[in-house]
Structures are given as C-alpha cells and as structure tokens.
Amino acid sequence: MSSMDKNRRQLIGAxxxxxxxxxxxxxxxxxxxxxxxxxxxxxxxxxxxGMLVDTNKCASGCNDCVSAxxxxxxxxxxxxxxxxxxxxxxxxxxxxxxxxxxxxxxMCQHCAEPxxxxxxxxxxxxxxxxxxxxxxxxxxxxxxxxxxxCPYKARSFVHEELHDQNPExxxxxxxxxxxxxxxxxxxxxxxxxxxxxxxxxxxxxxxFGDLNDANSEIAKRIATYASTQVRADLNLNTGVRxxxx
Amino acid sequence: xxxxxxFNWKIALKWLGAAFTAVMLLAGAPISGxxxxxIDAKGDKCVSDTDFMRRNHMTLxxxxxxxxxxxxxxxxxxxxxGCIECHASPKNNSVIGTNENxxxxxxxxxxxxxxxxxxxxxxxxxxxxxxxxxxxxxTNEAAQLQASAANTVEGSK
Numbered sequence: 001m002s003s004m005d006k007n008r009r010q011l012i013g014a015x016x017x018x019x020x021x022x023x024x025x026x027x028x029x030x031x032x033x034x035x036x037x038x039x040x041x042x043x044x045x046x047x048x049x050g051m052l053v054d055t056n057k058c059a060s061g062c063n064d065c066v067s068a069x070x071x072x073x074x075x076x077x078x079x080x081x082x083x084x085x086x087x088x089x090x091x092x093x094x095x096x097x098x099x100x101x102x103x104x105x106x107m108c109q110h111c112a113e114p115x116x117x118x119x120x121x122x123x124x125x126x127x128x129x130x131x132x133x134x135x136x137x138x139x140x141x142x143x144x145x146x147x148x149x150c151p152y153k154a155r156s157f158v159h160e161e162l163h164d165q166n167p168e169x170x171x172x173x174x175x176x177x178x179x180x181x182x183x184x185x186x187x188x189x190x191x192x193x194x195x196x197x198x199x200x201x202x203x204x205x206x207x208f209g210d211l212n213d214a215n216s217e218i219a220k221r222i223a224t225y226a227s228t229q230v231r232a233d234l235n236l237n238t239g240v241r242x243x244x245x
Numbered sequence: 246x247x248x249x250x251x252f253n254w255k256i257a258l259k260w261l262g263a264a265f266t267a268v269m270l271l272a273g274a275p276i277s278g279x280x281x282x283x284i285d286a287k288g289d290k291c292v293s294d295t296d297f298m299r300r301n302h303m304t305l306x307x308x309x310x311x312x313x314x315x316x317x318x319x320x321x322x323x324x325x326x327g328c329i330e331c332h333a334s335p336k337n338n339s340v341i342g343t344n345e346n347x348x349x350x351x352x353x354x355x356x357x358x359x360x361x362x363x364x365x366x367x368x369x370x371x372x373x374x375x376x377x378x379x380x381x382x383x384t385n386e387a388a389q390l391q392a393s394a395a396n397t398v399e400g401s402k
Binding site: 037039040041042043126128129130134136137138161162164165166167168170171172173175183187 | 310311312314315316317318319320321326329363364365366368369
C-alpha cells in the first residue's frame, strides 16, 4: 500500500511539474515561471521595468487603459477637469502629409535620467533601483517643480481632498503624483493595470517587461524592430518605448 | 515646646495627604484613560507588546514606510496596512471616524495630530471607486503632441 501511495505521489508530482512548466524544449517553457521577488528583498538594479507600446495595435477611441488605471489607482474625476489628476491619457496623432493616424497612451516614461528627479528640492521625486520613477508623498512639499520639468506632462498635482483610496495606492491632497507603473502590482508579479486591460480588450498593444533581460519579450522586440523614444533628443533614455510612430 | 511639635506633625500629615492625592490624580489619570480605551483588534496578539507599541509604533511605521517606498520591501510585520486590517472597528470598518476607533481614540486622547489617513486608506478592504473615471484627454496637449509627433514621423522618413 505504501509503495502504491509512493507511486501515485510520484505520478502526481510529475504531472504537476509538466503542467506548470509546459516544457517545449530544454530551457524553453511556454509559461514564464517568473517568481515574485520575496517581500523582504529590495528591488535591485539588475532589472529595469519598461513598456513597449505598439501604436499599430492601439485602437483609436479605445480608453480601456485609462479607465483601468483610474480604477486601479483611484484616479477619479472630482468634477473639475482642468485640475483633475491624470496618470495616463490617450493621444491621437495624425501625420499631416499622409493623413495617417495613430493612437497611443501617454504616461510617465520612467526615464533613466529623469528631469523630475533632478529638479526636486526635497528628494521626494526619485527613481527606484529597478527604474520606476516615483514620488515619495511623505516628503513631497507640493512645489510642482517636477511637473514643470517633465517633458511629457506626465505628472499631476492633487488639488482636492481624497477619500476611499485603494489601500495599496495612498494618494492625498497637496502632493504631486504620476504613473507608478503600478509598482504595487509589479512587486506582486502582476502586470500593470493598463497592460492587463489592453490585453483583456484583445489589443495587446502594451508589452511590459524587463528591459535589462536580453531574453525577455520586450528586450527581444526592441532589439528586432525599430522603436521610438518620445523626445529622444533629450537623451532621457525612457523606459516606455513606442513602435510605429 | 510639645504643642508646636504636635501642630507641625498634623500639618505635615495634611500636606503629605494632599501631595499623595495629587500624585495619584496625575499618575492615575493617563493609566485609567488609556485603560478605558477599548482596543479593537481582530487578531489574538499584536506584533509586539502593548507597552512597546504604544511608545514605538510611529518609529516602526516610519522605518517600514521608507523601506517600502524607496526599496519596495513589502513585509507585512510593521506595515500600516497590516495594522488597519487588524484594528479596524467592526462598527464602521475603519480605524478612524469616532473616538471609539482604534487610532483616533488614542490620538485624540493624547492630542497628537494623526495625518496618515489624509493619504492612506483607513479601511482594510479595497475601496470602492466612484463611477466617474477620468477619461477625457486634454485637447490642447493632444494637439501639441500631434504636431511634434508628425514632425518626428516626417523626420524619420
């Protein structure tokens, strides 16, 4: 009986291993068995999170990424559109000569050399080791220098008191904020909300991944196809790249 | 000679009694005050002794806050989210709101301003999001970007 048990367990174990890995060839798996960084381990510089937006796949008029971001991070309208915070927005582009139109999401580009960090007088605006540019609201004095420095207009100031925030995304009046690349989700090995929403809508226009890992899908695509950094002339080395503009 | 001595003794006793009463009032008040405050908690036991937590919770939280914000260390031992999950009142599902709530009760008693919850949610569960999500694009900006992108495209050709 004990040997039968053992055999059964071995069989189950082998089945689980095969199902989890879906091994196609040695070293190549269908499912990426990425493991989330342990909670007690700091983000390290071996990774650099980034996104590649394929504007050919991004549907004009689709706002799913923007609404998913709003839902995830609690960025809701206060009824004052002039001053409402905005973490991500859809931009429609049109080449004047040919009339070709593009649609793309524009948000914090998570620069390697972020101007917002350069100008911050308190050190609140900072770049995490894995390349995510954030605002430490505990230290932010709301001077809005970073908003002026950002070439992408990616940051907003919170003008009104907020209630019922997402427990994982603290936000409040008097601080500057912007796209966090859904850092609270990345730390749990989940995709940013906009990426997930784009996937759910069937567009798959936003690819998220580690730019430093040569084997990641995003790094491979950037190495293979032409991609653009918006305002590449500023040499900011953005973490968000665009394809097709 | 005896009389004044007896008189002094009585006076001294009175003073001692008064002093003792005063000391008891001063020392006893905070103890009884804090003791009266009901501690709402879902778990059996806090991450540290009550005495230690009363004096040092702010240091633990501040340390954790920097670790989480700057380095992405998300251990739950000293996280504010963890505190809230355990200490939220079953009445209003929050740690603030009335003086019966865990955080506000003690902070209003000690007259220490509590500003964590101007940004952090005071409720444990995922907050409901209002229906009006920001979706509009800023038209002026879109036009500007449109122009610059058109140039970029033209330039790359």
